[in-house]
Amino acid sequence: MKPKIEDVAKVAGVSPTTVSRVLNDRGYISSKTKEKVFAAMKEINYVPNDLARSLYNKRTYLIGVIVPSTNHPFFGELVDSIEKMCNDRGYKVLLCNSLQEAEKEKKYWDMLRRNQVDGVIVVTYNRGLIDKNQQFPAVAIDHYLSENIHVVSSDNFQGGELASKELLDVGCKNIIHINGDVNLETPANERQYAYEKVMHDAGRKPLTYHVPNVAYLESNIDVIKQLFQENPDVDGIFASDDLLAIRTLQHAKSLGYRIPEDLKIIGYDGTGLIRSIYPELSTIVQPTYQIAENAVETLIEEIDGTSQEIKEKTLSVSLWKGKTTRASS
């Protein structure tokens, strides 16, 4: 039999109400009594039931995190940082991999609501899933869900600009952009707008290819093949995701392009993992750690009720210059 509050009370020589108050940190209890209760808990190996306390306190210290998949380096790194920060602050993470399917996302939202999470951090791409009167605090990372939800994002327009200018600066003339599903309202669209603006400003014609899903490499190869068939003279490619950039680079090499002499390539995300195993790939580095930190802090402020206003925070990205955009001499 698991020991109960009553057993702790008996051993400590206090009332069950007193034990309960100590556990929930409510009402005045002398430090001497607290010590007696904790000693008794230890003696009979009593494990507090956080679930029961959650119901009583109306706080679960659970945070739902909805991401497309931890299997992608950017989301794996982001979830890692979010979980670390939640744990440091006494919160637990309920992980939900939505695979970018609207139906799955909706089910996760319902599940999180039924489980009384204190808040949600959402890193997926389907709008309109939560009604405006949603009843718990939420922070969206990198995209707008609705007007009454905080947003923490990196500067996607700046990233698109940095990447496009880098290719122009190293002498590329025929620069093509590869991005994800054109129908998703993702922040990656900002990267495309920036690319188009930079191209127009430089008097060049922008051309964007869309892959069905940046995260699923296999589904993208047909688009990459088509790009090279239709544009054999391409000399610069800005891909909106590092994995996509690497895949494009591999295909280009198999066609005989020398990198960077014939073709220069730049990616996006710049996770520690990819920079470590593919340091030669130029990329735009997202500030993953700061994104996670800002999201967790904003969410906890709302949970604690210390902030009422809806926040919008945009963080700067930076250029990682590898060999794939080295100027040909």
Place this chain on the structure above:
Amino acid sequence: MKPKIEDVAKVAGVSPTTVSRVLNDRGYISSKTKEKVFAAMKEINYVPNDLARSLYNKRTYLIGVIVPSTNHPFFGELVDSIEKMCNDRGYKVLLCNSLQEAEKEKKYWDMLRRNQVDGVIVVTYNRGLIDKNQQFPAVAIDHYLSENIHVVSSDNFQGGELASKELLDVGCKNIIHINGDVNLETPANERQYAYEKVMHDAGRKPLTYHVPNVAYLESNIDVIKQLFQENPDVDGIFASDDLLAIRTLQHAKSLGYRIPEDLKIIGYDGTGLIRSIYPELSTIVQPTYQIAENAVETLIEEIDGTSQEIKEKTLSVSLWKGKTTRASS
């Protein structure tokens, strides 16, 4: 105000006890009554409180998953598969990144126990953290925690053998093994024993270098440098982790070694991610999906009480033959 069970009862024209029975699927309720209750719930937008039901049913449908970090491709892929399978079966995942720190792991175990999780899947490497009388179902992936805990693992000895034989088969003479911290009781040790056996059987002397932490690339570079300084004639390397293999390959290239002409390299894990962006790397592929599937199913069987015996399941690994072990002609 959030609608309550009483409000649902009023709208449906039944008693609150009936609503509660429908929600918890207890006792006989006609399908007509059920329909009325569900219609009423929908009408007034009632969200069931799973937390309260968990306390009542003594089931939370929460599964704790303790991994070193989702930031590593193997664990990212594993967590992804585990979460997918749990979700398919109506379970939620509480994610815990232990960073392989014993103190953090211990805190996570306590937290999971306090939160009444139905079970735990643990993929970390510190023994002795749970007492033999631990009170909830658990499955360990790839290592032995204690006698009364299920183990699902891939065949690490077979993997070590496959990797070492591959290097011998393609003509390597001076084969060195790189593994993680020698003091951790990890299954990766089995890979080293297999390497040593294959070497002995072939009449060669085994030599293993240990890096402080396979997952933290930066901490490993000193050991990699030392390996090449002390063994300039090395012509085959078996690294116990793909990231480590890639890092070693990069350093070897910077020293002027041609891969595979001068030096052949094989890694370990073979995640979809690494095989996709580094298809040239030979590696031992772990059956991540099956590992996750077996772990989740074994755990749920124990939670459901349909199985009492302690299970040990070992799954086969396979060789992915890339260019880095191509025979030199």
